[in-house]
Amino acid sequence: MAVEKPLKPxxxxxxxxxxxxxxxxxRRVPLVALALLAFTLAVLVVSIxxxxxxxxxxxxxxxxxxxxxxxxxxxxxxxxxHTFRLPRILxxxxxxxxxxxxxxxxxxxxxxPLADPYLLxxxxxxxxxxxALIVWLRDLPISLLPWGAFGGAxxxxxxxxxxxxxxxxxxxxxxxxxxxxxxxxIAAMTTMMLLFGDINDVQQAxxxxxxxxxxxxxxxxxxxxGWLLVFLPVAFLLARSLNTLNLGDETAKGLGMRVEWxxxxxxxxxVALAAAAVAVAGTIGFVGxxxxxxxxxxxxxxxxxxxxxxxxFGGAxxVLADLIGRWVIAPSELPIGIITAMIGAPYFLYLxxxxx
Amino acid sequence: MSExxxxxxxxxxxxxxxxxxxxxxxxxxxxxxxxGPNGCGKSTLLRxxxxxxxxxxxxxxxxxxxxxxxxxxxxAKQLGILPQGPVAPEGLTVHELVAQGxxxxxxxxQQWSADDERITREALAITGITAFADRPVDTLSxxxxxxxxxxxxxxxxxxxxxxxxxxxxxxxxxxxxVLDLLHTLNVExxxxxxxxxxxxxxxxxxxxxxxAVRDGQIAAHGTPADIVTEPMVRAVFGIDCRxxxxxxxxxxxxxxxxxxxxxxxxxxxxxxxxxxxxALELTKEISL
Amino acid sequence: MATQAKSIARNxxxxxxxxxxxLPGLFVCVVLLVIxxxxxxxxxxxxxxxxxxxxxxxxxxxxxxxxxxIQTVRLPRVLxxxxxxxxxxxxxxxxxxxxxxPLADSGILxxNSGxxxxxxxxxxxxxxxxxxxxxxxxxxxxxxxxxxxxxLGSVGRGGATPLKLTLAGVILSAFISSFTTAILISDQxxxxxxxxxxxxxxxxxxxxxxxxxxxxxxxxxxxxLLISRQITTISLGDDxxxxxxxxxxxxxGIAAMIVVLLAGGAVALAGPIGFVGxxxxxxxxxxxxxxxRWVIPYSALLGAMLVTIADVGARIIIxxxxxxxxxxxxxxxxxFFIWLARWKVKR
Numbered sequence: 001m002a003v004e005k006p007l008k009p010x011x012x013x014x015x016x017x018x019x020x021x022x023x024x025x026x027r028r029v030p031l032v033a034l035a036l037l038a039f040t041l042a043v044l045v046v047s048i049x050x051x052x053x054x055x056x057x058x059x060x061x062x063x064x065x066x067x068x069x070x071x072x073x074x075x076x077x078x079x080x081x082h083t084f085r086l087p088r089i090l091x092x093x094x095x096x097x098x099x100x101x102x103x104x105x106x107x108x109x110x111x112x113p114l115a116d117p118y119l120l121x122x123x124x125x126x127x128x129x130x131x132a133l134i135v136w137l138r139d140l141p142i143s144l145l146p147w148g149a150f151g152g153a154x155x156x157x158x159x160x161x162x163x164x165x166x167x168x169x170x171x172x173x174x175x176x177x178x179x180x181x182x183x184x185x186i187a188a189m190t191t192m193m194l195l196f197g198d199i200n201d202v203q204q205a206x207x208x209x210x211x212x213x214x215x216x217x218x219x220x221x222x223x224x225x226g227w228l229l230v231f232l233p234v235a236f237l238l239a240r241s242l243n244t245l246n247l248g249d250e251t252a253k254g255l256g257m258r259v260e261w262x263x264x265x266x267x268x269x270x271v272a273l274a275a276a277a278v279a280v281a282g283t284i285g286f287v288g289x290x291x292x293x294x295x296x297x298x299x300x301x302x303x304x305x306x307x308x309x310x311x312x313f314g315g316a317x318x319v320l321a322d323l324i325g326r327w328v329i330a331p332s333e334l335p336i337g338i339i340t341a342m343i344g345a346p347y348f349l350y351l352x353x354x355x356x
Numbered sequence: 357m358s359e360x361x362x363x364x365x366x367x368x369x370x371x372x373x374x375x376x377x378x379x380x381x382x383x384x385x386x387x388x389x390x391x392g393p394n395g396c397g398k399s400t401l402l403r404x405x406x407x408x409x410x411x412x413x414x415x416x417x418x419x420x421x422x423x424x425x426x427x428x429x430x431x432a433k434q435l436g437i438l439p440q441g442p443v444a445p446e447g448l449t450v451h452e453l454v455a456q457g458x459x460x461x462x463x464x465x466q467q468w469s470a471d472d473e474r475i476t477r478e479a480l481a482i483t484g485i486t487a488f489a490d491r492p493v494d495t496l497s498x499x500x501x502x503x504x505x506x507x508x509x510x511x512x513x514x515x516x517x518x519x520x521x522x523x524x525x526x527x528x529x530x531x532x533x534v535l536d537l538l539h540t541l542n543v544e545x546x547x548x549x550x551x552x553x554x555x556x557x558x559x560x561x562x563x564x565x566x567x568a569v570r571d572g573q574i575a576a577h578g579t580p581a582d583i584v585t586e587p588m589v590r591a592v593f594g595i596d597c598r599x600x601x602x603x604x605x606x607x608x609x610x611x612x613x614x615x616x617x618x619x620x621x622x623x624x625x626x627x628x629x630x631x632x633x634x635a636l637e638l639t640k641e642i643s644l
Numbered sequence: 645m646a647t648q649a650k651s652i653a654r655n656x657x658x659x660x661x662x663x664x665x666x667l668p669g670l671f672v673c674v675v676l677l678v679i680x681x682x683x684x685x686x687x688x689x690x691x692x693x694x695x696x697x698x699x700x701x702x703x704x705x706x707x708x709x710x711x712x713x714i715q716t717v718r719l720p721r722v723l724x725x726x727x728x729x730x731x732x733x734x735x736x737x738x739x740x741x742x743x744x745x746p747l748a749d750s751g752i753l754x755x756n757s758g759x760x761x762x763x764x765x766x767x768x769x770x771x772x773x774x775x776x777x778x779x780x781x782x783x784x785x786x787x788x789x790x791x792x793x794x795x796l797g798s799v800g801r802g803g804a805t806p807l808k809l810t811l812a813g814v815i816l817s818a819f820i821s822s823f824t825t826a827i828l829i830s831d832q833x834x835x836x837x838x839x840x841x842x843x844x845x846x847x848x849x850x851x852x853x854x855x856x857x858x859x860x861x862x863x864x865x866x867x868x869l870l871i872s873r874q875i876t877t878i879s880l881g882d883d884x885x886x887x888x889x890x891x892x893x894x895x896x897g898i899a900a901m902i903v904v905l906l907a908g909g910a911v912a913l914a915g916p917i918g919f920v921g922x923x924x925x926x927x928x929x930x931x932x933x934x935x936x937r938w939v940i941p942y943s944a945l946l947g948a949m950l951v952t953i954a955d956v957g958a959r960i961i962i963x964x965x966x967x968x969x970x971x972x973x974x975x976x977x978x979x980f981f982i983w984l985a986r987w988k989v990k991r
Contacts, residue, residue, distance in 0.1 A: 009451055010490055013468050024455075024468040111445075114814065166986055177985035180747070181978040184919055188974035191843050192967065199836045206829050240467050243452075244459050250408055250439040255512065256432025256460035285818060301447045304467075334826065341822030345815045352811060353800055 011302070024240075029305040032298050036312040040093065040319055047323040048085045052331055055080065083217075091216040091280060092322040092336065093315035094224045096287055098277040100314020101235055103288025104295070104307055105270035108242040109263060110172040117274035117288035120267065121179055124186040125156025126278040127209055131190050134205045135197035145208075146220070146279040153275035156186060161267065169260055211284030211337025213322060220280050227276045232311060235269050239303035242266060284337045286344030287314050293351060358419060358434055358515040358548060359384055360405060365414035367397070367404040374400045375572045377414065382516075387542050387549045389563035391556055393593050397572045398552045399440065399520055405550075406437040406518045418516075432460035436514040438505055440521045440552075444493035450504045451489040454479050457511030479511040482545075483537060499530025503537060510541070517541075519551040523558065531555075535562045556593070560584055560607040568592045584608040666938050669931075673945040677726070680952045684722045685714060687956055716850065724849040725955045725969070726948040728910045729920055731861045733947025734868050735906040736921025737928065737939050738899050741879035743806035749921030750907035752810060753900065756916035757817040758789020759908070760842055761824045763915075768827050768834045775853055778841060779912040783860075786908035792816060794900050804896050805882070844917035844970020846955050857913045864905030868940050871898060876936040917970040919977045920947050926984065950977065 012030070015022040049060045055077060062068035063077045064086075071077065102117035110119065118124075129152030133145050164170040164178045194202050241262045244252050249259050274288070291314040292306065298313075299305045321339040328334055361381040367374050374397040382388055382405075390398040403409040405416050407423050416423045423431055436457075444453055457479065458472040480486045483503045488496065493504055502522060509517050522538070523531040539562050541547050553559045559566055560580040568576040568583065570592045576583040589597045595612050602609040685697050692710050699705070700714040735750035743752065750756075762785025763778050770777065793816050797809035828835045840847075874895045878885045885892050910917065924947045925939065932938040951969065958972040 009473075010449060011452075013473070015468070015470075021465045022468045114811070163982055163986070174985055176747070178982050180922070181981040181985065184974040185978045188971040191971050195839055195843060195968065195971075199832055202839070203829060203832050203835055206825065206835065210825050210829065237464050237467075240459075240462065244456055246445045247453075247456060248439065248442060250403075250437075251442055253408055253428070254406065254432065254437035254439065254509075255456065256429040258428050296447075301445055302452060335829070338822045338826050341818050345819035345822070349796065349812065349815050 010300075023236075024302075024304055026300045026302050026305040028299045029309060033309055033312055036309065036316050040312070040316040043316065043319050043323060044089055044093075047089050047319060047326075048081055050323060050327060051080070051085065053080045087218045087221050088213045088216045089319055089322060090221045091224065092213045092318040094221065094228055095213070095277045095281045095284065096291075096314035096316070096318030097232070097311040098224070098228055098273040098314075099284065099288040100291035100295075100310040100317075101232060101307055102270045102273040102277070103314075104292035104303070104310040105235060105242070105266055105273075106288070107292050108246060108303055109266050109270065110176070111246060112172065112176075113293065114289070116285070117270065117277070118283070119176065119179055120271055121156035121160050121183045121186065122153040122271055122274040122278055123283040124183040124190070125152040125154070126150070126275065127283055128152055128156075128186050128190050130208050130282070131193050131205045134208065135193050135201040138201065146223075150275050150279035153278055154271065156182065157267075157271040157275070161264075170263075207335055208282045209337075210335045211282035211340070212335035213281050213318075214333065214335070216280065224276055224280050228273070231269055231272050231276075232308075235273070236304070236307050238262075238266055238269065239307050242303045282335075282337060284318070284340055286340040286348070287317055290344050290348050290351075291317060293348070297351075360416070360418050360435070360516060360548075360550075362405055362416045363414055365401075365404055365416065366412045367400050367409055368412050369400075373412075373572070375404065378572070378574060379414075380567060380574060380577070382548065382550055383565050385542075385546055385548055386564035387539065387551070387562060388565040388567060389559035390550065390552045390567050390569060391554075391559050391592075392569035392575070394554075396569045396592075398569045401569060402437075402518055402520050402550065402552050406435065407431060408437065408439070429460045432512065432514070434514050435516045435518065436509040436512040437518040438509050438520065438522060440524070442505055444501075444504075446494060447492050448494075449490050449492055450485060450496070450507075451476070451480070453493050453504055454489075454507045454511050457508040457513075460512060475513060476511050479507040482510060482541070483507040497530065498526045499533045502526065502530065502534050506534070506537060506541075515546075516548045516550070519549065521552050521554060524554060531558065538562070556584070556589070556610050557602070560609070561602065561605050580608050584610065666932060670938075670941060670945070673942065673949075677945050677949050677952070680949055680956075681722055681726065684725070684952050684956050685718045687960060720851045720854050721846050721849050721955070722952065724846050724854055724913055725951045727854070727858055727861050728846070728914045728917065729947040729949070729951030730944035731864060731906040731910040731947075732917060732920040733924040733928075733943040733950075734865060734940055735903045735910070737925035737936070737943045738868060738875060738903055738906075739921070740925050741875045741936055741939075742896060742899050743809055744879060744881070745806055745810055746926065747922070748810065749918070750903050750910075751817070751916075751918060751921070752793075752813040753903060753907070754789035754793040754813050754816045754820065755786040755904065755907045756911060756918070757820040757824070758785040758787075758792075759783070759911040760916055761785055761820045762788070763841060764824050764827050764834060764838055767837050768831055772837065775848065776856060778915075779853060779857055782912040782915070783857075783908045786911050787904050789816065789820060790900065790904045790908070794897075803893060804900075840968060841915045843968035844915040844973070845968035846914055846951075846958075847966060847968070849913060853913065857909050860905050861909040861913075864902050864909065865944060867898070867902040868906070871895065871902070872936040872940045875899065875940075876934065879934065879936065915968075915970065917951075917973060919973045920950055923977050923981050924950060926981075930984075 010027060011024050012027045013022060013024050045057060045060050049055055049057050059068070059077060060081065063081045068074055068077070099117050103115070106115040106117055106119050107113055126149035129148040130145060133140055133148050160175065160179050160182050161170060163182065164174040166174070194205060197205070241257065244255055244257055245259065245262060252259050291310045295306055295310040295313050299309050318336060318340070321336050321343065324343070325334045325336050325339045359381070363379050365378045366376050378401070390401060392398045400409065404411055410424070418426070418431070418434060455472070455476050458476060461472065462468070480489055483506055485500060485503050485507060488500065493501055496504065519538070523534055526534065535558060538549060538551070542549055563580065566577065566580050566583055567574060568588065575592045576588050584599060586597055586599055589595065589610055597613055598611045599608050600611060601607070682694065682697060686692050686694055692714065696710050697714060700708070700711040704715065705711050732750065736748070739748040739750055739752055740746060759782040762781040766773055766777060766781040793809070793813045794804065796812040796816065798804040800808065802808070828838070874890060877888055877890050878892060878895055882892055907921070924943050928939050928942045928946055932942050951973070954972040954976045955969045957976060958967040958969045961967060
């Protein structure tokens with residue numbers, strides 16, 4: 001009889017004393033999360049520093065911390081940092097976090113590693129409304145755009161889900177097939193508007209469609225930030241159910257899970273996160289697809305750790321992509337959506353081939 | 357302790373009716389095996405009494421309560437099911453899989469209590485897989501993998517465990533390994549078990565109670581010694597056989613009579629004796 | 645388990661249950677196609693009666709305006725629709741059989757994104773090229789992208805497995821499209837010229853263009869019919885196919901080339917049109933089963949009919965203006981596809 005090694009679990013448990021709360025994380029999570037945060041902060045500072053207005057890195061840090069109030073250029077510094085650059089970078093971070101978390105949720109729900117946050121038509125629905133507002137209903141105020149896009153995204157997701165609902169369940173296959181059909185129709189309507197609209201408006205619409213954080217301000221940061229503050233913790237608490245769901249519908253039912261209800265809830269959270277991200281920054285691709293894959297290799301497939309770390313990774317990725325977009329053809333900038341595809345694609349390919 | 361029975365149960369997929377108006381009682385604290393030919397409905401029956409398949413008519417009662425009216429988590433604390441051929445996600449470790457069994461005992465906020473931790477370790481220890489708790493489930497052998505899944509249902513801590521073909525697709529050695537484990541769980545921990553087995557001889561060996569199903573109806577039920585007879589095997593499985601006492605366990609051993617064997621030339625064995633003669637000697641020795 | 649399989653099989657029996665009905669069914673489809681063709685020729689900005697159409701085709705009178713319209717504008721356009729529909733449907737059927745992925749169509753090999761990029765580049769560099777240049781660049785772009793996707797999908801263990809092909813296709817398409825978008829958002833002129841083409845259109849497709857592109861498509865269709873039996877075998881799985889003695893590497897390679905001929909030819913002729921390659925094979929499999937010796941010819945005919953009917957809609961709905969047929973395709977096909985998904989997918 002072999003001597004039994006003392007069992008050391010591969011996770012850590014957060015169990016604050018006195019509180020009826022406990023949460024289990026893979027033990028790699030704290031380190032990886034810290035590393036990602038540090039990386040993001042570093043890129044943030046560099047990114048703020050980069051631009052036509054010359055500031056040193058030290059100036060940037062001091063402006064952020066508010067310790068250089070008596071500097072002669074303090075007002076300019078504050079303007080550049082706090083009004084122009086910081087908000088758009090923060091938006092990039094929040095959007096990346098939302099898309100990555102949404103993508104990780106979608107991949108878990110559909111048990112398909114190729115799923116992305118736009119599976120339920122979030123991108124096409126938002127695009128339809130956004131393009132309509134830009135090209136067709138031009139007299140409506142532009143501040144309506146994010147709300148309209150958000151509404152379009154939610155309505156489309158709801159329509160697809162309902163159409164896939166039959167006799168008490170909506171299986172992943174039906175969702176995917178019907179999602180394709182509905183999105184084709186919506187894309188056709190969007191294309192019609194792009195064909196017959198004024199070319200200036202159409203070009204503007206194309207930029208929105210590609211995904212961009214140009215000109216995003218503090219209002220965007222606050223709204224998106226508040227939204228994420230509600231939905232990300234909910235997603236993290238649902239992570240455990242997602243793990244169980246991944247064992248198969250029948251096993252999950254055997255373990256006492258109300259499968260349809262949980263799946264529906266998870267979909268709502270995923271769509272909510274993706275819709276908010278798209279509403280603010282347009283349909284940015286690849287982040288939602290790639291971030292969960294990379295994170296899975298770093299901290300394992302357990303969703304309690306995967307969801308938070310994916311969010312961090314997605315945020316870091318977009319902050320970096322924003323910097324690259326502003327640097328590559330400076331002083332012009334390439335929209336962030338193009339950068340994620342140009343860089344994300346080869347990287348994703350490399351990832352997959354390294355491990356096949 | 358836990359009484360599970362079905363009344364006038366009718367189960368169907370779409371329009372195809374598999375089980376019609378079946379009533380049965382699962383004996384408490386014993387191992388019950390559902391046997392029968394392919395397509396007879398035994399898997400359907402198992403799913404019907406486990407809340408995986410909603411009955412068209414009839415009811416399933418656990419301790420007198422309709423299982424479809426109980427909250428799902430409460431039912432899961434009393435009744436666990438291991439479906440056929442379960443697949444673990446890539447990269448999931450054994451420890452993580454077994455930990456999943458604690459789901460019905462957890463909530464949104466209490467996601468991993470000290471009790472969960474303890475019971476999971478126990479489940480690993482009982483099934484003897486603590487040594488590879490950190491290995492991914494998909495790197496294990498068939499027998500080890502099945503043990504991991506059984507450990508998961510053990511962590512669920514239910515009195516009743518239903519298993520759908522737990523030994524199909526496993527090598528003989530692993531089949532016996534799994535069945536031995538289940539038997540131990542029943543004897544040492546008092547778990548009531550219902551399992552669908554396709555091997556009648558295994559069923560006779562390990563089960564206390566058999567339910568033979570054919571064409572959606574119960575053809576026979578009782579202890580193996582009582583019901584496994586040559587006429588029963590012919591009626592349910594459609595083959596002729598001889599029934600002899602199993603040399604190891606004394607339970608009925610079904611030896612099928614096929615067409616090819618009748619005229620087969622007996623090859624002399626290497627040590628000069630005929631294999632059949634050796635077997636005969638063996639049975640004589642044991643019965644003495 | 646067996647009872648489950650039985651009930652599912654019961655629900656997916658093909659409509660033409662008896663094999664004896666398959667050949668007559670094919671003739672019926674041909675007749676229906678010809679009828680829809682002729683009907684399509686009668687419709688347009690100004691309707692032309694069937695008798696005039698008949699005379700225009702068989703008793704051409706150069707001085708008649710209607711006859712001219714038919715010969716130079718409508719006939720080539722309708723024929724283009726037939727050819728494009730057949731090509732895309734067959735290409736989609738082959739891709740679905742090859743990748744065993746019911747969501748595959750020829751776009752999976754990056755064909756549409758490659759063609760779009762090449763065409764956008766051409767317009768960006770050359771200013772205002774004729775349609776034949778669009779066709780040429782479209783074909784080249786399609787072929788290059790497909791070759792790249794196929795190459796990437798074959799690298800590594802196992803060769804060109806369905807999963808790797810799909811992944812490579814999805815990723816490369818997104819990659820190429822990002823460059824296309826980069827050009828379009830920076831150059832408004834190009835965007836203006838290109839937007840109608842990228843929606844997929846049969847407008848202005850005349851005989852000379854047809855004679856340039858149709859040979860490729862014909863070769864592709866012939867090839868598809870010739871290897872249809874191999875496609876059936878390989879759709880059962882690589883292992884099964886190899887076990888039956890098939891040289892899967894060759895079959896996959898040849899099938900990919902045929903898809904490039906078909907889909908490349910289609911995109912050269914009409915621009916990127918989606919949906920046909922995805923939906924038609926599903927419908928056909930539902931009617932005739934999974935024997936590709938029948939799936940391929942039926943797909944060709946049904947695909948041709950779908951595009952013809954969609955084009956009629958495209959020409960009539962907002963006449964005298966017209967919608968690009970690629971847009972119409974979704975309106976025609978999607979509701980049907982949704983119904984199919986609800987009915988057919990049980991669990």
